[in-house]
Amino acid sequence: MILYFSATGNTKYVAEMLAKKLGDESLDLIKRIRSNDHSVIRSQKPFVICTPIYVSYIPLFLEEFLRKQKFAGNRKVYFVFTSGGGHSGAAGAAAENIVRRKKMLYMGYVDVKMPNNYMALKFIPAPSDEKIIDMLKESRIQVFRAAHAVAREKRIRARHITQAENAATKALAVFWKRFMQPSKDFHATDKCIGCGKCASVCPLNNIELRDGRPVWKASCAHCMACIGNCPVEAIEYGSKTQKKPKYNIKKYSGKNGAAVRAALKLK
Ligand SMILES: Cc1cc2nc3c(=O)[nH]c(=O)nc-3n(C[C@H](O)[C@H](O)[C@H](O)COP(=O)(O)O)c2cc1C
Incomplete structure (x- = not known):
């Protein structure tokens, strides 16, 4: 099952493309997040959690939500991160921590570069229409990579993120949110x-x-x-x-x- 949170549609786009490729269902988590509903989500197929990257980390509210969320059925969990730069910083380590605490199997993640939606920052320019169309086309390659691994229930290799990097990035995300x-x-x-x-x-x-x-x-x-x-x-x-x-x-x-x-x- 493909689970996702998406504010401006990038992650939804990726999640739905992935669900289509895998012949699996997708579930928008927004209602559950808004109502603090952590009731069991059940799937016989691996879970794939798709999320945008905020400040090189998983959105803090989503991290908290996923910590409390209950899963049943398949024990394998993949992550797909969408971000403006195509790099998810320390999010992979945060994801692994969430999954291991549940005694589920962390299967790795795929990064998908998508248009940057963070328009409240002065120094981030809005991407041009050409660039956006290009990125949507390119995103298919990474979605295909994710689908290939998930369909075979194979681990996805990713760079090692130390706990120190994870802690420093989370501290930055907390600081950013606060100030x-x-x-x-x-x-x-x-x-x-x-x-x-x-x-x-x-x-x-x-x-x-x-x-x-x-x-x-x-x-x-x-x-x-x-x-x-x-x-x-x-x-x-x-x-x-x-x-x-x-x-x-x-x-x-x-x-x-x-x-x-x-x-x-x-x-
Ligand atoms: C608060 C905030 C922080 C962000 N931080 C990063 C970041 O650290 N690195 C990056 O590459 N993109 C960053 N982005 C861009 C988003 O990750 C990217 O545009 C994402 O695909 C948006 O997904 P959505 O349309 O599903 O909400 C940030 C966006 C927001 C709103």
């Missing part, structure tokens, strides 16, 4: 139609509608789900996102993808 991800700069512009989509996609239940307008509370993972899923692109993060296109993979996949490719005169 570098304030939610006070999120706001809805006059374009806001009060539909509540932002509140419904927030994995931390951090957005509340007051008088029909979203208000951000303190606990934010900066996942970009609110900005990237707003149907009228009304959400900004201070001035940092104002001149950037609002990223969601939906603009580039399926029929929309064909339209973008046609506009760019790509095959």
Whole structure:
């Protein structure tokens, strides 16, 4: 079974492609994460957990969720990481720790390079349409690699990550969450139609509608789900996102993808 969390669609795209290749089912974890539902997930096939990389680590809220999650059936667990740079930092070690604590079998991970969705950071430029289309095409190679290993229930080799590197990276992720991800700069512009989509996609239940307008509370993972899923692109993060296109993979996949490719005169 393919399990995934995805804020702006990259990881969902990869998870669904993998599920299709494996003839397996995929499960979006968002509802469970939002409601702290850790009831048993059962599968006769290996578990494949797909997640974006945040600050070279597994999103901290997802790490906590997975620690508590109960699994039954197959004992093998793979991970697939999507990230803007194609490198998952110390996430492999975090994944291994989660799996070993459950006395399940850690089978390794695959990195998939996808468009960087972290638009709240000034120094990260938005990728161009050409680059995004290219990356989606390239991502198939890594998904194929993952599918090949999972179908045969074979271990995936990856670089060794020391516990020291893991601890240092986790400390950075905790620091980043505490001091570098304030939610006070999120706001809805006059374009806001009060539909509540932002509140419904927030994995931390951090957005509340007051008088029909979203208000951000303190606990934010900066996942970009609110900005990237707003149907009228009304959400900004201070001035940092104002001149950037609002990223969601939906603009580039399926029929929309064909339209973008046609506009760019790509095959
Ligand atoms: C808070 C945050 C931190 C991120 N940190 C990293 C990082 O350390 N390295 C990297 O390559 N990409 C990083 N990214 C980019 C995402 O991992 C990447 O775009 C991912 O595919 C998004 O997945 P999604 O669309 O399924 O949410 C970060 C994104 C966010 C929102």
